[in-house]
Amino acid sequence: xxxxxxxxxxxxxxxxxxxxxxxxxxxxxxxxxxxxxxxxxxxxxxxxxxxxxxxxxxxxxxxxxxxxxxxxxxxxxxxxxxxxxxxxxxxxxxxxxxxxxxxxxxxxxxxxxxxxxxxxxxxxxxxxxxxxxxxxxxxxxxxxxxxxxxxxxxxxxxxxxxxxxxxxxxxxxxxxxxxxxxxxxxxxxxxxxxxxxxxxxxxxxxxxxxxxxxxxxxxxxxxxxxxxxxxxxxxxxxxxxxxxxxxxxxxxxxxxxxxxxxxxxxxxxxxxxxxxxxxxxxxxxxxxxxxxxxxxxxxxxxxxxxxxxxxxxxxxxxxxxxxxxxxxxxxxxxxxxxxxxxxxxxxxxxxxxxxxxxxxxxxxxxxxxxxx
Amino acid sequence: xxxxxxxxxxxxxxxxxxxxxxxxxxxxxxxxxxxxxxxxxxxxxxxxxxxxxxxxxxxxxxxxxxxxxxxxxxxxxxxx
Numbered sequence: 001x002x003x004x005x006x007x008x009x010x011x012x013x014x015x016x017x018x019x020x021x022x023x024x025x026x027x028x029x030x031x032x033x034x035x036x037x038x039x040x041x042x043x044x045x046x047x048x049x050x051x052x053x054x055x056x057x058x059x060x061x062x063x064x065x066x067x068x069x070x071x072x073x074x075x076x077x078x079x080x081x082x083x084x085x086x087x088x089x090x091x092x093x094x095x096x097x098x099x100x101x102x103x104x105x106x107x108x109x110x111x112x113x114x115x116x117x118x119x120x121x122x123x124x125x126x127x128x129x130x131x132x133x134x135x136x137x138x139x140x141x142x143x144x145x146x147x148x149x150x151x152x153x154x155x156x157x158x159x160x161x162x163x164x165x166x167x168x169x170x171x172x173x174x175x176x177x178x179x180x181x182x183x184x185x186x187x188x189x190x191x192x193x194x195x196x197x198x199x200x201x202x203x204x205x206x207x208x209x210x211x212x213x214x215x216x217x218x219x220x221x222x223x224x225x226x227x228x229x230x231x232x233x234x235x236x237x238x239x240x241x242x243x244x245x246x247x248x249x250x251x252x253x254x255x256x257x258x259x260x261x262x263x264x265x266x267x268x269x270x271x272x273x274x275x276x277x278x279x280x281x282x283x284x285x286x287x288x289x290x291x292x293x294x295x296x297x298x299x300x301x302x303x304x305x306x307x308x309x310x311x312x313x314x315x316x317x318x319x320x321x322x323x324x325x326x327x328x329x330x331x332x333x334x335x336x337x338x339x340x341x342x343x344x345x346x347x348x349x350x351x352x353x354x355x356x357x358x359x360x361x362x363x364x365x366x367x368x369x370x371x372x
Numbered sequence: 373x374x375x376x377x378x379x380x381x382x383x384x385x386x387x388x389x390x391x392x393x394x395x396x397x398x399x400x401x402x403x404x405x406x407x408x409x410x411x412x413x414x415x416x417x418x419x420x421x422x423x424x425x426x427x428x429x430x431x432x433x434x435x436x437x438x439x440x441x442x443x444x445x446x447x448x449x450x451x452x
Contacts, residue, residue: 190427293438300441355434 048321050314058232058306059121060143062094062113066227076227078145082111084125084135094139111135143239146231150218158213187212187357195361200368204361207250211243212357219302219349223342234352235302237295244291247360252287255367263287290363294356301352305345312337389447396443403436 064076077095096104097113104111110126161176192201221229263283273279320327411429
């Protein structure tokens with residue numbers, strides 16, 4: 001009897017989940033059917049679009065949007081720098097775009113920031129006879145401003161700490177010194193010495209320290225919601241790609257004879273596997289997959305963290321749009337989740353910096369290891 | 373009727389990334405749960421090695437999390 005009931009309950013669960021799934025998918029296709037009827041400009045003003053909100057935050061931009069108050073955008077306008085085939089170097093403020101609503105004309109050419117379509121988020125150049133091209137864009141974007149700020153911050157922190165060290169020689173650490181010393185010693189002893197080995201670790205410690213502090217400080221700046229924090233810098237695949245490229249270069253340029261022998265003439269492998277297309281090819285791919293995985297891990301962790309925190313925030317507006325009361329009821333809960341995620345992000349910021357540095361050190365350790 | 377079915381299939385397609393994310397979350401939860409269980413057991417057996425065990429636990433958890441986040445990236449790409 002009880003077994004029958006349990007079976008019945010399971011069956012009901014299945015039916016209910018099936019109904020929910022079908023309902024959601026029907027709702028999705030209904031939305032798709034209705035879409036052309038809406039007036040697109042009208043919709044943009046009134047409806048909160050969580051997906052757009054999330055992706056606008058995690059992607060790079062030509063202006064730094066701070067807040068929207070009564071339909072007025074308050075942003076930092078950043079310079080747009082273009083190298084065009086027709087006009088050469090062009091510099092103007094991104095205020096001219098009016099958030100993508102208008103075109104900037106300059107000596108017969110028009111520049112437009114595309115908001116959707118094939119060239120989304122790119123600046124397109126239109127000449128007078130109607131042909132369009134995409135100029136080479138080296139603008140100072142949101143991420144680049146964040147990068148400059150973090151460079152200044154990091155150099156300031158470390159130069160002032162170094163000055164303190166020079167000033168109080170043979171005295172207990174003070175101020176910034178006492179904050180940085182345990183972390184530097186942690187990176188040196190627990191990361192560099194442990195995975196590279198006693199003999200070679202000193203050569204690579206500066207690189208590992210730089211990578212560690214760059215990632216950690218930028219991860220933490222990314223959590224701060226107001227400028228100059230809040231850009232998704234370490235969640236940008238180009239930035240993590242460059243960091244991973246450095247690890248690739250350091251690993252392979254410092255690789256010794258044993259490292260290359262392990263790749264092209266792997267010991268302990270049957271001779272027929274050593275014929276070029278097999279093991280050497282796999283090992284050669286291994287050189288590149290390791291940094292690629294480093295790149296994607298950091299990018300995905302930080303981007304996912306930003307998406308989740310902002311997702312909790314946008315839940316308030318999603319509920320509030322359906323019913324203002326629901327929005328009010330949900331906001332304390334949402335803020336609680338948000339705070340929890342922020343604390344988790346603080347932990348993730350450290351762990352990801354640690355993992356990136358540790359794995360880099362491990363790869364470098366493989367490259368400089370001496371065989372007995 | 374047929375158009376209804378086609379629309380239904382299309383709507384179900386919109387759920388695909390959600391299912392992808394759900395499965396990757398399940399797999400990561402399983403993996404990290406096993407790591408946590410093993411690490412706590414190891415610390416209970418040998419409390420003096422707690423520091424080393426914790427470091428290794430964090431590293432392997434981060435590796436598993438990385439794999440599941442690859443899945444999330446794939447889901448985001450299919451969604452966009």
